[in-house]
Amino acid sequence: MRQCLSVGIATGAYGISFGALSVAAGLNLWQTIALSALLFSGASQFAIVGVIAAGGAGAAAVATSSLLAMRNGLYGLQMSRLLGVRGLRRVPAAQLTIDESTAVAIAQPEPAAQRLGFWGTGLAVYVLWNLSTILGAVVGNALGDPKRFGLDAAAPAAFCALLWPRLKSGDTRAVAAVAAVIAIVVAPHAPAGIPVLVAALAAIVAGLLPSRGPRAEDDLDDPGASQDEETLT
């Protein structure tokens, strides 16, 4: 349970930055709260706010968010085996299926601890993420002009910190580099939000190519080992 709480508290820090960035992007307090309560997946939420802040269309924001949320579906696949949930209990289980709860659960040695790790971490993160979102949004509203406080530099820094723990293998580093170049090349010629979606092609191509070196799914299974020092959202 200590592990669950410490992950929850670490995630609270992301929540504060999410709340502040969301209101800086032009979402109001209730829309910001709705994203944390209903969407509840950090990377997708940051992506929506990022696309909106750049003046992108809602459709591009939804598409980017949903592409990121695809990995939650894969976590759900793993978790449905570990948890053995049936019927309506699958609804809260699905909502709490995020990087952190999955990482803590699969890091546990036996099934009872896995289930406790999933539900404990999921609930702790849910409560603290939502509370810190409200705090961040209120503070962000009080700050006023986002540029004066460098909030537009905080967003890419937040994405970079989310990306960092995923760059362990040569494959992922190559995909990250190619995606960044694609996005920069496309950016001057496409509406905001589209360059990021085009860059996602790099992931699809990399996934279809035969793996070299450490396999990509090792990255997915790995977060449990390091989740004490760096939570993945």
Added chain:
Amino acid sequence: MTLWTTVLLASGLAFALKFLGYVVPHQLLDGVVVSRVTAMLPVALLSALVAVQTLTAAGGGLTVDARAAGLAVAVTALLLRAPFLVVVILAAATAATLRALGWG
């Protein structure tokens, strides 16, 4: 699309994707290719977001300003294993200081 539509549509789709993992037959999504693509997607999307949000101006053109300096400080902080909030605050403080000094 209004902001509320965006918020609710994205939330609905995210939940549907999470729920899908609990209801589809395991064999269907269990292929090596599917897991590789799903593992790579966040990497590509996050990296592209970093690049675009650091280096593009309002019209989509490329520019180097206080945000790039903020990102450089963020990467340095990450190399030194700084926690998430410290990384974000250092990046924002760098950009804010440079702007207060009249650059970027």
